[in-house]
Amino acid sequence: MIARDGGNVFGTVAARARADANAIGHWMLRHALAWSLVLLPTVGFAHVDPAGAGDGGFVSGLWHPVTGLDHVAAMVAVGLWGAQLGTPAMWLLPVVFPLMMAIGGVLGVIGTAVPGVGVGVAASAILLGSVVAAEARPPLAVAMLMVGSFAIFHGHVHGTALPTFGVPVLFASGFVLATGVLHLCGIVIGLLRRWPAGRLMIRGAGVVVALVGAYSLAIPSWWR
């Protein structure tokens, strides 16, 4: 009897905690949306800065990805989506991306034209953000294909912007490594999905990523 009463009390507390967590999650989702609309126009850069290659070495390459908000957003989204999809996607997507990005990078370096690169990069953030926001669960092959094709666009942009000074191979290695770290950040944030509020937060992050993409599509600075 006592045990049963105790169980009820704990049951009520747990239900209450769940309801609170849900309310917090919804609140954060709403605010993420509102604040991103306010903050986005204040960010002065869209894709990684082609002129900001530093000394063209490994450390400069390592830092380079974080100079582009849409790159950061899209990379984190790959990790978030992987976490939502669970294993094996969680580990496959963050491997597919840097691999395909390297291939796109080579195409960029040797000067092979890839049509619609600028739009492709912005679209990657919009679509990756949207699938995270919607918690979309396509078959693994479709997810890999989607992430892989976006990676070619990113790689091409970054390959074209690769410095001709310094040690380009080291710079590129740093860049790819930092991209992997951004994926990992997404996966770690994605672990929050164990909790209902965390799940909503991740979906809110997807909304922010999509808005970053829409923003970089709207401004013409990368359109060169």
Ligand SMILES: [Zn+2]
């Ligand atoms: Zn990129």
